[in-house]
Amino acid sequence: MIKLNDMIYKIFLSLYCLLHLSCLSFGQNGQSAISLIDYLEDYIEHKNIPGLSVSIVSSDSIYFVGGIGYANIEKKESVTGEHLFRMGSVSKSFTALGVLKILEDSPFELNSAIKEIDQNIPFRNDWEDESPVLVSHLLEHTSGFEDFHAHAVYNRKDSLMPPITNMVYDHRQSLHSRWTPGTKKAYANPNYIVAGHIIEVLSETSFDTYIRDNVLLPLDMTSSGYFFKKTDDAYFAQGYQRIGKTLQALSFATINGSPAGDFCANAIDMANYLQFMLQRDTLLFDISMFDRIELPKTNIASEKGLETGYGLGNYTIWKNGFLFHGHGGQIDGFASRYIYSREADLGISISMNRNGDANALVDEILDFMLGNESQANYERKIVPIPDSLKNKFCGFYELDSPKNELFAFSDQLFGGFSLDFQMDKIVRRRLLGRPKDTLYYAGNNQFYFEDETIPAAILIETEKGESAFWINENYAAKKSRWKRLLIFFGLVISFLLVSAFFVYGVWWLIRNLFRKKKINPLNHIVLVGVGCSFIAMFVGFGLTMSNLETAMHMNASSLLYYLSSYILILMCMLAIFRSFKITGSGRFKKFYITTTIGAIFLSYYLMDIGFIGLKLWNY
Numbered sequence: 001m002i003k004l005n006d007m008i009y010k011i012f013l014s015l016y017c018l019l020h021l022s023c024l025s026f027g028q029n030g031q032s033a034i035s036l037i038d039y040l041e042d043y044i045e046h047k048n049i050p051g052l053s054v055s056i057v058s059s060d061s062i063y064f065v066g067g068i069g070y071a072n073i074e075k076k077e078s079v080t081g082e083h084l085f086r087m088g089s090v091s092k093s094f095t096a097l098g099v100l101k102i103l104e105d106s107p108f109e110l111n112s113a114i115k116e117i118d119q120n121i122p123f124r125n126d127w128e129d130e131s132p133v134l135v136s137h138l139l140e141h142t143s144g145f146e147d148f149h150a151h152a153v154y155n156r157k158d159s160l161m162p163p164i165t166n167m168v169y170d171h172r173q174s175l176h177s178r179w180t181p182g183t184k185k186a187y188a189n190p191n192y193i194v195a196g197h198i199i200e201v202l203s204e205t206s207f208d209t210y211i212r213d214n215v216l217l218p219l220d221m222t223s224s225g226y227f228f229k230k231t232d233d234a235y236f237a238q239g240y241q242r243i244g245k246t247l248q249a250l251s252f253a254t255i256n257g258s259p260a261g262d263f264c265a266n267a268i269d270m271a272n273y274l275q276f277m278l279q280r281d282t283l284l285f286d287i288s289m290f291d292r293i294e295l296p297k298t299n300i301a302s303e304k305g306l307e308t309g310y311g312l313g314n315y316t317i318w319k320n321g322f323l324f325h326g327h328g329g330q331i332d333g334f335a336s337r338y339i340y341s342r343e344a345d346l347g348i349s350i351s352m353n354r355n356g357d358a359n360a361l362v363d364e365i366l367d368f369m370l371g372n373e374s375q376a377n378y379e380r381k382i383v384p385i386p387d388s389l390k391n392k393f394c395g396f397y398e399l400d401s402p403k404n405e406l407f408a409f410s411d412q413l414f415g416g417f418s419l420d421f422q423m424d425k426i427v428r429r430r431l432l433g434r435p436k437d438t439l440y441y442a443g444n445n446q447f448y449f450e451d452e453t454i455p456a457a458i459l460i461e462t463e464k465g466e467s468a469f470w471i472n473e474n475y476a477a478k479k480s481r482w483k484r485l486l487i488f489f490g491l492v493i494s495f496l497l498v499s500a501f502f503v504y505g506v507w508w509l510i511r512n513l514f515r516k517k518k519i520n521p522l523n524h525i526v527l528v529g530v531g532c533s534f535i536a537m538f539v540g541f542g543l544t545m546s547n548l549e550t551a552m553h554m555n556a557s558s559l560l561y562y563l564s565s566y567i568l569i570l571m572c573m574l575a576i577f578r579s580f581k582i583t584g585s586g587r588f589k590k591f592y593i594t595t596t597i598g599a600i601f602l603s604y605y606l607m608d609i610g611f612i613g614l615k616l617w618n619y
Contacts, residue, residue: 036368037068043364044069049356050240050247051079055271055349056365059278059342065271071237071353073247081267083237084223085351086252087336088329091226091263092192096139096293096313098211099195101284102202103135110136110292110312114194118201121168121194123175133181134298135198138191139312142298144177147188147403148257150545150619151552155256161228164197164207170256173619182298184401184475185310189260192313196259207259218283219276221269226262228254236264237353239333247354250333253549261331267349270338274347277325277340294325301470305444306458309473318452319363320344320370328358337362344370380453382424385441390421393459396481397469406619409609413491416484417476419469428471431484439471491605494598501595502531523578523592529571530599536564537611544616551616558616565612572596572603 037054044052051069056062067079103109108117113132115121123145125133137143152170155162168175174190196207203210208226216224223235230236230252240247255261265273276283280290294316296302296309308316317324317339326339337358340347346369350361396418399411417436420427426447428436439447439457446455457471467478505528512521540561544551551558575596582589606612 036365037064039368040068040361040364043361044352047356048242048245048247049352049354051083051237051353052361053079053081053083053085053237053267053270053349053351055267055274055338055347056369057271057274057278057347058345059275062271065267067267073238073240074249079237079353080235082223082235084227084234084264084266085237085336085353086227086239086331086334087263087265087351088261088331088334089189090265090327090329090336090338091259091261092313093327093338094211094215094263094313095192095195095199095259097215097284098199098207099135099139100289100293100312101214102199102210104285106202108135108202110134110139114138114198117198121175121197122172123177123194125177125181127177127180131180131182133177135195136298136312137181138195138198140296140298140310141185141187141191142183143181143188143191144179144184144186145188145190145194146174146176146178146405147186148190149173149404150548151617152256153548154552155228155254156549158254159229161206161208161226161258164193164200164259167193167256167258168197178405179401183300185296185299185473186401186403187310188403189257192260193257199259215284216269219269220272221265224263224265224269226258227264228258228262234264235266237334239331240354241333242354242356253332255331261329265351267351270349270351271347274338274340274349278342278345278347280342299470300460300462300468300475301458304458304460306446306455306470308454308456316454318449318454318456320366321453322346322370323454330355330358346370380440380448381442382440382448383443384424385421385426389445389459392461393467393469393478394419394421395467395478396484397476398479398484399474400468400477401475405610412484413488415474415476416479416481418481431481431488487605490601494601497595497598498527498531498534498602501527501591505531523582526571526574526578527592527595527599530568530575533564533568533571534602537561537568537606540564541616554615554617562613562615565606565614568603568606569612572599575599 040052040054049069050073051067051071053067054064056064066081067083069079071077071079071083111134113134114123115128115132123133125144133143148171171190171193174188175194199210200207212225216222227234239250241250277290280287293312293314295307296311299309302309313327314325315327317326319339322341322344324339324341326337328337329335333355334351334353335356335358336349336351338347338349339362348362348365350358350365352358352361396416399415402408402411416431418429418433420429425438425440427438430436438450440450442448442455445459447457448455449457457469460468460470462468469476505524508524509521509528512519540557543557544555544561579593579596582592603612
């Protein structure tokens, strides 16, 4: 039930917005905010999005703060400016503010080693003596830690938010530096869980209480906070997932990482936050800290001079001719994105109560307000690429900073690219030579993307003299293209051979059942068994990873994957043995031996990337 003063406030806010919007127009297009809201209403109806929480502001004005569509479809409850939406990874922006605030009142700083603050944090860093993990590494995702492991994504055991130290312990398998801290970036939620723990250690109070009292309330964000569970006294929107053309309501699933993803906010509070960032208000800290928030300092690209990327819980992104900052997030049934630009004097926050892409909505608003031609007002300097740079960095590169080691093979197989140097630009080409994108040379080893005026990529020579390319905040190392091609085509051919024998073998076994004179089916059974094992592994893996709420426990799908991986090895060994038992030199023997080699190649690759005997319930 809404209190009377809340109702009066909502009515006042709605009247204010309507009166204010009636005399406002946006950017080059000169279109009113009211027509934008009409457009968004049509957009969400077409895209089957239940509702939106929307904040659109300048540094000193409110263009629109409120809701569109339904907060709850079943109840026909319309979204208002007070409805709380789950913000997912937007949480990191506010956790970062909390860390900055607590450091001001402590003997530590961003460049302090986390081990100095709490020596009991269960992390592993083989370079700790010379390159310790710093607080700033956590906030910029440059610690080398892995992202969530499947077994620790959700919390089903606690009814109240536990101390963050419990969450740190649950994610201890992720807390290992895979490279020297402060070099590569890999987005990993456990970084921010450790950061939340540091807040609790230094403040000697609970994480959510500290953020509320020292960050949110000073910013007049009175309704927002880190919600471990859905509470009856809060004004929550219902989250949904789209299945085909229907929307299914989702429960409030509690993640095991509050500082990284539990933040919930409404449109009113997000408008206050956007204006705080646009105005560079000194409510929380000195004005110079805003530059530190927005500029990365602890990766190898920033050390070489690149000034874009992930700062302290804050991305840089080029949109419609302006440099914006912000963050996005997704969590069960919700997707969010906020961005702001002082050059454009504009801040936008969008949250929708359905899984999906909030970036697309932000793009629609930007196009509506700023137009598509605003970049024409900006100039950039493009210069010829020196031959020395071409000779040094020409070649093939593979992504080498995965979020999870479990999926690192995907980056290796599909994320590689060649650099085709031309006079003043690079054409990035995929493994098989197809163009991927084009970058233009800005000097100092840095490159623009096609429509940007601030460099976002850089060629790097490491301390060891190795060549690397930093692009889209990913570290790509120079590798052998021929080796990757051999592995790629080896896998493709091997897969086709095993698949072909599987189809042939099943057909032969069925046909053999109806023969009067039976033929020993053992050879066929063995290689068909290889195919069955592969299929069982794929099915088991897919079913397990599609539902992370159950992935943390041993279940039928994860057990199927585990057992079938060993059966695959057993079948491959039997196939090798049977190869020597086949007499003659006919086509079947050649087909059998070739398929066996393919099966061995596939199995060896799976073993090499750690997929044989993998206990998904313990990952």
